[in-house]
Amino acid sequence: MRGAVWGRADRGPGGDGLLAQLRTPPGGRDARTMLLALLVDRTGTGVWSTASVLYFTFVVGLDAAQVGLLLGVAGAAAVAGSPLAGWLAGRHRLRSLLIGSHLVRMAAVCLLLVCGSFGTLLPVVAAICVADRAAKTWEILFATRTAGERRATYRALSRVVMNAGYGIGAGIAAVGLAVGTRDAYGALVLGDALSFLAAAALVGRTREVRTPPDAPVRPGTAVRPDAAMQTDTAVRTDAAAEGRGRGRGERRGGGPSPWRDPGYLLFVLLDTPLGLDDAILNVGLPLWLVSRTAAPHAVVPAFMIVNTVLVVLLQMPVSARVGSPRRAALAVGGYGLAVLGCCVLVAFSAAGGALTASVLLLGAAVLVTVAELVRSVSSWELAVCLAPARAQPAYLGVAGMAQSVSRSAGPVLLTDVVMAAGPAGWLVLGTAVTGLSIAQRGASLRRIATLQPAADVAIDASDAVASSGAVVKVSSQSLR
Template structure:
């Protein structure tokens, strides 16, 4: 787990990968990869403590109504977005380690403080600070991977972070459930918040052995100088925005639709999310290791298309008997998850490799602003359709995947294809 002492610059992207990598090449390599993966895992365990129970947590510790909490969190998410670009500039100026450690400690303090906040203005302010700290971590991790991963390994390091995210969130959710069973209502949720805070404090310690990745000072600032003036990067960021919207809307809407609308047994939801998690953890690294020598825009298009199967099944679910619906849902979720692995992995690598070295933090911050917008839009989108046209939600999401697939194929046929391949090749 020994990391190099310092990294003075980031790498543009992955070098060309072997056509048929050996089995060992599926695993990421390089000094510091152990600390990188462990920090990601601990961070994800903390997120898993909180994420499945977030609304119940805030209901228990604040005493606010569900409507008030939902509105406050949406407002906080939107208020945090302008600060994300500032975070990107901080990464470009001071490097990744100070930002990662500070963000983790801020999130620790926020979850310690939540049980003591009973004023809505204070709650929104604390939620804004926590949201900015979360975005700071998400901006810094790709920059860190790009800076310390050996040539040809950036994609595998990012894949490792996704494996850690899924495994850690699953384990954290299980531990949180046990904590809630073992304790009283409010006491149990306070314990969940404290465990979450502790995980972020441990993650801060695990970031310390990793190097501080700073931009390459000698590289000239590209023409335009801003990520929103980079047409290809903007298109890839918009594609990521659409894909995140589809994924998060599916995660949020599927339980409500199946249990409340179609009256299917609740265990089916658990089964589907178990299929999603296990498929992610088992296939993320092997599949990601085989994507490097393929056209990235075609890969994103293919992965996006795979999402549509589950969405179409859900759109038709109200007309299917349970004995036919269940196997279709399980198969659809497995194919959907494979598509998620393929498309999100390729987009994450493109978003790093298309960013100029000197502005890598700023470019990743711009992408995180887009991600934040997606997270703000999803609750309104899902609530509207589930209230007025439940099956329509899945057809709208399927249409979004079709549009994204066609958009990527259109880019593949234009000059952008060469630029995207060149970025991935480094």
């Protein structure tokens, strides 16, 4: 039947359990190997993320202002990583690019051991950030091509694996930081470098994934295997016609350009402020607790514990509810409400005692984690489904800029604007994010609605080709 859904996107072949889906993830053996590579990669990243500021301070000798400037400039440079990754992915093998990004980061991390000043550290740390951002874009492309319509399930599994890696890495770093010697810090840096080498070796065991054909599928439905083959044949047959018919919005390399697609650029623009949950959790809540509330400093580690536990427990159920483009668009409104609730709790925490402030801030950590759970799946799903399949590398490269800008500008926005304005600043932030989430929801739904009629027409044509092909096949058999 035309447009039939071949299997629910939120159910794995091995059942609904987390361990079962990790054993048989969408994409099979290659996806399982990539998840293991993600675990190794994020374990090393967790080591470095936990120890980096102290390494720059106590080993290199930078002051707080220099550390802030170093990380800020490197974060700004990382914005270029996503579009660069998209451009490269359209011209080179994805597996080779991923292996290269791991090796580049391994070499750059090793160079940290011989950098003894701000001037020598800056290009090295910037290179790490750019390569890291590029690798994340290529990981999204890998998931899109390997997991197909079950990419939301793969995304949820990867989030669980990555958070486990960050937790393991933080635990390893805690041991080195407890020792506190220069050699201990050096061992942590080398451990991070070795994690990239191991991840590169694991990626090398996967098979190269090809760009999927621009299949005529309605948003939210799965691709039938026979329809995919028919579409692939049609794409090959019409390749010359595509080159002759390229419009003004088409790139020379084939496919439309995201920079000439106002609807997609609007999605990326609105998606940028909808990634502030990371800065709120890691920067806003800790700094607000120590500077504006009576809550004990021991509550700060509880923020990350709450976040990690909730991600592991709830990422799969949330993914199951946000498994289609339309559901992803509708979920964006829930993101705004969760952030608004978080900001309200933070604002009121300044007026209470130690117990009240602690409870309110832990509640804020729960709500911002809920927002993160929704955003991690909905933003991923919309970035993929709103982009033409044959131009996904370029489109996802542009979409990745939203997260880079958000992570670079988010801490500055929170410290210099929101917190400077006091409780009112948090209320304004929550209201603004909610309004932007409603705007993103409406814009995404409209774009999905405009894409669906074209998909229906294409599916009709595909079914007509399949029917005529079946008739020809039967006729040829009867002639025999």
